[in-house]
C-alpha cells in the first residue's frame with residue numbers, strides 16, 4: 001500500500017462525569033485521531049490514547065506526537081508495507097512508546113481492512129455480534145454516593161462492575177457494594193497505589209468474592225505481585241505492567257498474575273496484542289479488554305478485537321454515553337441487555353463526524369507525499 005497523507009486531529013472531549021483514580025482526576029479526555037490516506041483514497045483511522053500526564057504509564061500525548069513525527073512516520077513512509085504485521089516489525093527498532101506505535105499501527109489495520117473490503121471484526125475472527133461489557137467506576141466521595149452510582153449502572157444493564165480503589169478508600173466501599181449486589185461480577189483496580197505493607201488489606205478484600213484485583217502494586221513490579229498472589233485466592237490481574245507478551249510470560253512464570261487487562265494501545269498495537277491473546281488462551285489465563293476512555297474510533301477497535309475467542313470476561317468497553325455527551329464519530333454505541341454491538345461495516349465500521357471534529361478538535365497535517 002502507498003501512503004499519500006497522514007492527518008491528525010487533536011481532540012479534547014469533556015467527560016460526562018469526572019473520573020477519580022488512586023493517582024489523579026480526569027475531567028476531560030484528550031486524544032489524537034490519525035487519518036492515514038492511501039493512493040486509492042481509502043482512509044484508515046487510528047486513535048492515540050495517551051493521557052496528557054505521564055501518570056498511568058510513561059507516555060503522554062506530547063511524547064507520542066514527537067515519536068510519531070520524528071521516528072514512526074518517517075520509518076513508515078520510507079517502507080513498502082503490504083500487511084499491518086510489517087508495521088510492527090518496522091517499529092521494533094524503536095524501544096517502548098507503545099501508544100504512539102499503536103496509533104499508527106491500528107490506522108494501518110483499518111486501512112488494510114478497507115483496501116480488502118473487510119471488517120476488522122472479520123479479520124480478527126470475531127465470534128459474536130454482541131459483547132457483554134462492564135463499567136469502570138471512579139473513586140466516590142462516600143459509600144452512599146458509590147452505591148447510587150453502581151445502582152444506576154446496574155439498572156442500565158452492565159454485567160460487571162470495576163471499582164477504583166486507593167488506600168483508605170477500599171474495604172468499606174467494596175464491602176458495601178458487595179452486600180447490595182451479592183451476585184454481581186465485581187472487581188477492583190488500584191492503579192499501583194499499594195505495596196506489600198498493605199497485605200492485610202488484600203487479605204480482607206480476598207473475602208468479597210471479587211473476580212480479580214487489578215494492578216495493586218508498582219507499575220513495573222512482578223516480585224511483590226507474586227508474593228501477594230501466594231497469600232490470596234483472588235486472581236491478580238495486571239494492567240500497567242503488561243507491555244508485551246514477554247511481560248505476560250514473566251508474570252505467568254513468576255505467579256504474579258492470573259489474568260490480563262489487555263489494551264491494544266498499551267502493547268504497541270493489534271499484532272502484539274494478538275500474541276497475548278494466544279498466550280492467555282494456551283495457558284488458561286483470564287483475558288479481557290481494558291479501556292483508555294477512547295473516542296468511538298478506539299471503542300470500535302476494542303469491540304472488534306474483543307469479540308474473538310479467548311476473551312472470557314466483560315471488558316472496560318462501555319456505551320458512548322458513559323463517557324461523553326458528544327463523540328467524534330457518527331455512530332453511537334448503545335447498551336442493549338448489557339451488551340454492545342460489534343461493528344460489521346468495512347474496516348472499523350465507524351465514520352468521522354466532521355462537525356464534531358471541528359467543534360472539539362484541531363487539524364494538523366503530519367505528512368504529505
Ligand SMILES: O=C(O)CCC(=O)c1ccccc1C(=O)O
Nearest residue numbers: 056136239290291292293294316
Ligand atoms: O472505561 C475505560 O475506558 C477504562 C477505565 C479505566 O479503568 C482506566 C481509565 C483510564 C486509565 C486507566 C484505566 C485503567 O484501566 O486502569
Ligand SMILES: [Mg+2]
Nearest residue numbers: 189214215239
Ligand atoms: Mg487498570
